[in-house]
Amino acid sequence: MELTYAPELEAYRAEAAGWLHSQLSGSFAHLRGVSDHVTQIPERRAWEAALGQAGWSCVGWPAAFGGRDASIAEQVIFAEEYARAGGPERIGHIGVELAGPTLLAFGDADQKARLLPDIAAGRSIWCQGYSEPNAGSDLAAVRTRAWREGETYRIEGQKIWTSMGAIADWCFVLCRTEPGSVGPKGLSFLLVRMDQPGVTVRPIRQMTGESEFCEVFFDGAIAQADDRVGAEGDGWRVAMGLLAFERGVSTLGQQMRFRTELDEIIALAKANGAARDALIRQRLVTADTGLKVMRLHALRMLSGEPGALGPEALTYKLFWSNWRRDLGELAMAVGGREAELAVAGGGFSPLTHMFLMSRADTIYAGTNEIQRNLIAERGLGLPREARG
Missing domain, CATH: 1.10.540.10 (Acyl-CoA dehydrogenase/oxidase, N-terminal domain)
Structure with a gap:
């Protein structure tokens, strides 16, 4: 390496x-x-x-x-x-890092020519229509349905935790196009314009006071048949291919932001005297070591064939999300009582905001439990537990 x-x-x-x-x-x-x-x-x-x-x-x-x-x-x-x-x-990161690479890998020539230049030029912002109220980590349980009407699909259903749904121009939607199908079978991957009748977006207020996430309701919304990526019923393969791109090169930039956050915590510990506590110093060193391990692991993960990630990529999300959850807790320990208070004018300090946002890190993009299942089944080849 x-x-x-x-x-x-x-x-x-x-x-x-x-x-x-x-x-x-x-x-x-x-x-x-x-x-x-x-x-x-x-x-x-x-x-x-x-x-x-x-x-x-x-x-x-x-x-x-x-x-x-x-x-x-x-x-x-x-x-x-x-x-x-x-x-x-x-x-634009969902278009740049997820929708775009998926179109490059699975889209046809017309879709690439029509959609990719607008993503690259910043003319279109995308969001992800995966999770549903009863299908979060169990993505194969999606119930949003679509049916063919000539050269279009009609879509009925609900998506939730849709990042940037309120500002997006497009959404890629995993939906069920085969009536009566269950699990990963019978799903299709449709590209849907957000600015149309039949699409309703409701922002979700988070504990930071912001509304990055949204609920999205599809009530007869239309997707063009030409905007189906892959064959009808083959949406699961496309959806899983897209998730692999979350473990790509952007992880190195993510780690640079983590370094900035850790450096801010260290500076605060020195300034307010928290660094005099031996346990705080030990937690700071543990965080620093973990970040260095994370970087080496990411470089190993990216050192194979371009566009192909090996089984080691399965562990990355579990590692970084637990590390950053712990970093958020360390930020609060270093900040002390002041970190528990809002700043003048409302809102929170950057480190307190980071702590609040980090509470979701072990949930979104696959919970810890789901990540461990993926490691066991796909990485280690262990059998799935029999279900009654």
Whole structure:
């Protein structure tokens, strides 16, 4: 496993770092360090457009669709420099990191030509229609249904915990197109425009006071037959392929943000005297060690064939989500009583906000229990437990 970068890549790093520093010190300085997905939406759309115009939105994509044909090493470098520069959380990330790669892998030529350039240029924002009230971690239990009417599908059902559903232009929806089917059989993967009759979005207020998540109701909403990805009834294969992209290169940028959070906790511990507590120091060292292990594991995970992740990727989500849950608890321990209070004007300090958001880390994108099942069944080849 190669843990260093070739000298010729330093020019690429300098180009990326220079562009990001210029933009985030200039016209987009007000977005530096913004860590939510719900504020300054017009400005965030402008940021997505700027990334696209400069070719930095989807660097690993083919140039024909707005990318740079970047190698894995170049993609990692950009992810690291983006985090190092304090780039805002991307409201386009579901399109860039999930919908786009899925279209590249499973979409037809027409879908790629119609949809990918708008994602890369920041013209379309996407959300994910997977979880339902009775089908969260058990994704194969989805009940949202769709039926064919000529060249369209009609969709009835409900999705929940839909990140950025309130601002998205498109949603990819896993739904049941074969009446009477159960489990992963009979599902299809449809691309649905959000701005149409029959789509109702209700924001969900979170304990941070924000509403990043939404409920989405489909009441006769339409998806074009041309916007079905893969064959009818083959949606499970596409859906599982999409989930694999969550373990991709963006994990390195995620870790850079984790490093920033940990460094802020360390600085606070030194400033308020919490670092004098031996147990706090031990927890800080444990967090630092865990982050270094996480980075080495991610590099190993990405060191195989481009676009192919081995069984070691199955452990990544379980590791990072538990680590960050513990980091949030450490932030509160270091912050003391002040961390339990809202700041002037409402809201919370960045570290308290991080703690509140981290409570969901071990739930979304697959609970810890589901992740352990995946490790056992797919990674270790253990049999599924018999169900009565």
